Amino acid sequence: MPFYEKSEDWLHHSSLLLAARPSTTRITTNYHLSPVRRTPKDATPEQIAEDAKKGMRGHLVITTFDPKSGASLKYKTSKAQEVGRLVQMLGTLAGRAAGKVEETRENKEEGADVEMTEAGGEKGESAGVESGVATPAVVQQPPQAGGGGGGGKGKKKKGKR
Amino acid sequence: MSKHLSQDEFFTALTALFTTQKQTQKGTVLLSQKRFSYDESAKETPEKQEDDDPLASLSTRLPPAPIIIRATNAKSKDHRKEGRKVKLSTLVQPDELDAFYVRYAEVCKAGMSGLKPRDRTKRKAKEKARRKMKAQA
Numbered sequence: 001m002p003f004y005e006k007s008e009d010w011l012h013h014s015s016l017l018l019a020a021r022p023s024t025t026r027i028t029t030n031y032h033l034s035p036v037r038r039t040p041k042d043a044t045p046e047q048i049a050e051d052a053k054k055g056m057r058g059h060l061v062i063t064t065f066d067p068k069s070g071a072s073l074k075y076k077t078s079k080a081q082e083v084g085r086l087v088q089m090l091g092t093l094a095g096r097a098a099g100k101v102e103e104t105r106e107n108k109e110e111g112a113d114v115e116m117t118e119a120g121g122e123k124g125e126s127a128g129v130e131s132g133v134a135t136p137a138v139v140q141q142p143p144q145a146g147g148g149g150g151g152g153k154g155k156k157k158k159g160k161r
Numbered sequence: 162m163s164k165h166l167s168q169d170e171f172f173t174a175l176t177a178l179f180t181t182q183k184q185t186q187k188g189t190v191l192l193s194q195k196r197f198s199y200d201e202s203a204k205e206t207p208e209k210q211e212d213d214d215p216l217a218s219l220s221t222r223l224p225p226a227p228i229i230i231r232a233t234n235a236k237s238k239d240h241r242k243e244g245r246k247v248k249l250s251t252l253v254q255p256d257e258l259d260a261f262y263v264r265y266a267e268v269c270k271a272g273m274s275g276l277k278p279r280d281r282t283k284r285k286a287k288e289k290a291r292r293k294m295k296a297q298a
Contacts, residue, residue, distance in 0.1 A: 022223050026195035030235075033187050033275045056186045058275025080276035084266050090194060091262030097196040099223035100255040 001072045007082065010075035011089045014064040015096060017071055022097055025066040027090060032059050062086060064093075165229070168261060171251035172268055175232050178247055179272030182234070189235040190272070197229040197252055227252045230265075 004010040018025050036054040039047065060083070064073040077086075166174065175190075182188045229252055236246040253261045 023196055023198045026193055028194075029192040029269075031190045031192075031269075031273050031275075033182055033189070035187060052186075056275050058273060060273060060276060078277050079279070080270075080273065081279045083270050083273050083276065087262060087266035087269050091258060091265075094194055094228045094253070094262070095255070095258050097194075098228050098253075098255040098258060099225040100258060 001074065003074045003076055007075050007077070007086060007089065010062065010064070010073060011093070013073050014093055017064055017066055017073065018093055018096055021066050021068060022099070024068045025064060025097070027093060028063045028065065029086075029090070030061045030063070032061070033057070034059075060086070062090075166249060166251050168251055168253070168257075168264075171230070171232070171249055172264060174247070174249050175268055176272065178232060178234055178249070179268070182272075183274065191233050191235045192269075193231045195229055195231075197227045225255045227254050228258065229253075230261075 004013070014027065033056050035051060036057050037051050039051045043051075058078060060077050062075045065071070075086075178190055182190055229250060232247075232249040234245075234247045240246045
């Protein structure tokens with residue numbers, strides 16, 4: 001049950017734990033508020049007023065816990081300036097837990113693949129049409145301008161394979 | 162078990178939770194987030210793979226699932242009977258996560274006012290010293 005000194009370390013190890021066990025790992029954020037000094041039960045009204053003046057102190061503890069392995073990674077802070085950054089970290093971890101980051105990346109790859117094949121197919125088809133029109137004239141001279149489309153198509157396919 | 166709130170309802174309820182905590186000057190706000198895998202099929206498949214091969218879950222792609230965000234004031238059983246225990250939960254779909262966390266950060270920043278603000282006394286002292294130097298020169 002380690003407490004990490006830096007929030008970056010906590011984020012790193014949490015993301016590793018989350019990658020290993022995405023479905024069971026949970027992240028809890030505990031914001032606790034308590035008086036600066038605990039007032040004793042037999043305190044005089046003056047003492048109570050004094051303690052009330054001192055105000056309260058807040059603490060923030062972030063825990064990544066996986067019930068299956070029992071791993072628990074913690075980070076504790078009392079600085080207000082860190083809240084925004086920590087919530088941002090929670091957001092990135094949530095994205096990973098939701099399977100969002102990987103999914104978008106693969107979607108992009110798939111999209112690129114689909115576009116490429118589609119583009120290739122269209123070119124092939126158009127080339128086929130062109131060559132179909134052009135073939136009677138230049139069947140035996142594929143490198144020339146008229147049959148260029150047909151020749152290009154064949155070459156492209158070989159290159160892909 | 163209460164039903165999940167919508168995101169707007171969740172944020173208003175969470176803000177209310179923070180304000181009551183501020184007023185009483187003590188207490189806890191406990192937030193938790195987890196991959197929502199109530200669906201048995203979504204829950205079982207990755208774990209089975211894990212048992213066979215510990216690295217299987219790394220190679221297989223994680224199917225997208227919503228994140229469940231819970232918030233509570235961590236009150237005990239006695240308070241639950243009196244109806245003072247507050248439990249909130251909301252589901253966030255993967256494509257809504259970014260927008261949700263922007264609002265979440267705002268609510269948390271506003272709510273967690275008991276934390277220490279950034280210490281600016283040193284910087285102010287430096288600026289004062291600089292101004293004095295300029296005035297003298």
